[in-house]
Amino acid sequence: xxxxxxxxxxxxxxxxxxxxxxxxxxxxxxxxxxxxxxxxxxxxxxxxxxxxxxxxxxxxxxxxxxxxxxxxxxxxxxxxxxxxxxxxxxxxxxxxxxxxxxxxx
Amino acid sequence: xxxxxxxxxxxxxxxxxxxxxxxxxxxxxxxxxxxxxxxxxxxxxxxxxxxxxxxxxxxxxxxxxxxxxxxxxxxxxxxxxxxxxxxxxxxxxxxxxxxxxxxxxxxxxxxxxxxxxxxxxxxxxxxxxxxxxxxxxxxxxxxxxxxxxxxxxxxxxxxxxxxxxxxxx
Numbered sequence: 680x681x682x683x684x685x686x687x688x689x690x691x692x693x694x695x696x697x698x699x700x701x702x703x704x705x706x707x708x709x710x711x712x713x714x715x716x717x718x719x720x721x722x723x724x725x726x727x728x729x730x731x732x733x734x735x736x737x738x739x740x741x742x743x744x745x746x747x748x749x750x751x752x753x754x755x756x757x758x759x760x761x762x763x764x765x766x767x768x769x770x771x772x773x774x775x776x777x778x779x780x781x782x783x784x
Numbered sequence: 785x786x787x788x789x790x791x792x793x794x795x796x797x798x799x800x801x802x803x804x805x806x807x808x809x810x811x812x813x814x815x816x817x818x819x820x821x822x823x824x825x826x827x828x829x830x831x832x833x834x835x836x837x838x839x840x841x842x843x844x845x846x847x848x849x850x851x852x853x854x855x856x857x858x859x860x861x862x863x864x865x866x867x868x869x870x871x872x873x874x875x876x877x878x879x880x881x882x883x884x885x886x887x888x889x890x891x892x893x894x895x896x897x898x899x900x901x902x903x904x905x906x907x908x909x910x911x912x913x914x915x916x917x918x919x920x921x922x923x924x925x926x927x928x929x930x931x932x933x934x935x936x937x938x939x940x941x942x943x944x945x946x947x948x949x950x951x952x953x
Contacts (some may be wrong), residue, residue, distance in 0.1 A: 764941030
């Protein structure tokens with residue numbers, strides 16, 4: 680892999696991260712905020728894979744294993760987040776995040 | 785390889801940007817499926833087959849279905865004028881933050897010297913991944929398994945608990 684490909688991949692993952700960040704900061708729907716966080720985790724995974732291919736440690740494959748654990752954590756985060764979303768919807772009949780401003784149950 | 789890589793990157797970025805800017809949540813989730821398939825193709829280009837199929841199973845298979853169910857379970861009647869002034873201001877601030885972060889990262893990427901020694905990496909086979917998961921990473925694997933179990937149990941409890949339905953019935 681040459682330098683250009685490495686730079687291209689790193690720019691790709693940073694663009695994906697920024698798209699996720701803009702979504703998380705700007706949208707008011709809780710589902711889209713969660714999906715933006717998933718996208719940011721995905722871009723971090725891309726960096727792990729790209730760097731593992733560029734600077735190999737021949738005896739082990741730490742990058743691949745780290746990505747595996749990240750995917751597992753992201754899956755459980757999505758499950759808990761969407762369950763919280765459904766609980767919030769049951770409570771106030773809306774998923775707009777600005778309206779979720781009460782701590783009282 | 786480069787044309788394939790460019791097409792994959794283009795499809796992934798465009799579909800994710802369009803998906804996260806749409807008003808219709810179902811269309812967003814379905815377009816994000818294309819993004820996740822694009823990332824899976826990216827992993828396949830970089831010889832990470834195991835990760836690519838894990839991505840396909842977990843994201844395209846599971847998380848998209850969970851997100852679609854959440855969208856369908858929390859549907860309300862669409863209100864006509866949701867885009868008020870506050871959300872436009874927030875979008876502008878978010879855009880400024882995201883673009884400045886992107887330019888910072890792009891500057892850092894383009895002005896960093898890449899490593900001099902070029903060694904072609906051995907692709908991680910399923911055998912080597914399994915061997916490391918059961919030897920060096922065995923505690924981490926167990927912790928991840930128990931975390932997943934707890935997360936699933938907790939989300940079932942959260943989604944099933946409904947204090948209002950008791951009062952109504």
